[in-house]
Amino acid sequence: MASRRPVVSPRAVARRVAALTAMQVQLKIELRDVKPLVWRRLLVPETVTLAKLHLILQRAMGWTNSHLHEYEIARERYGVPDDDNDWPGAEPLTDERRVRLKPLIEGGLRRFTYQYDFGDSWEHVIKVEDLIAPKSGMPPIVCLAGANACPPEDVGGCSGYAEFLEVLADPAHEEHAHMRSWVGGTFDPTAFDLAEINRNLATIKP
Numbered sequence: 001m002a003s004r005r006p007v008v009s010p011r012a013v014a015r016r017v018a019a020l021t022a023m024q025v026q027l028k029i030e031l032r033d034v035k036p037l038v039w040r041r042l043l044v045p046e047t048v049t050l051a052k053l054h055l056i057l058q059r060a061m062g063w064t065n066s067h068l069h070e071y072e073i074a075r076e077r078y079g080v081p082d083d084d085n086d087w088p089g090a091e092p093l094t095d096e097r098r099v100r101l102k103p104l105i106e107g108g109l110r111r112f113t114y115q116y117d118f119g120d121s122w123e124h125v126i127k128v129e130d131l132i133a134p135k136s137g138m139p140p141i142v143c144l145a146g147a148n149a150c151p152p153e154d155v156g157g158c159s160g161y162a163e164f165l166e167v168l169a170d171p172a173h174e175e176h177a178h179m180r181s182w183v184g185g186t187f188d189p190t191a192f193d194l195a196e197i198n199r200n201l202a203t204i205k206p
Contacts, residue, residue: 026130
């Protein structure tokens, strides 16, 4: 007896077609108020949700996804709502898992911000540079270029990172040995490994 093929819902078929025909969005991400400037240029599917974009940004920049985050887009906040923090007067937070990049861009979005770690307050400026037709052999999610290393987690924000780099650059500083031990031995603020970033991005399903 011949086995039956699994039934595929029209909605699932529509999602597959949309994924195959989606344009790629070229984004440039810059980490504000950090020297040397940390930036990345990415291609992502226009159908990506803001939740998936969060994971992409984490891998591309070099963060470890250890803290809270949110977007600010056209003066509205997007993230993962927390029912425990739904107090009167709190600013509304749109669920990022329900929002895709495509309709935002179609509505004129060209620039928005992504904040990671509300304690250290790392603010990323994201610019929509272009819409590109997918090329054969090109991964759906890819880093095209960038420069410099992401700061260590929990370093104390922009001012803490600047102080951290000063201490590392001065072997005579009283905190030099402690900081080297804390960061794991060495830290190169100019380090950037495009191949490694793309290996990490390749593990994310569009």
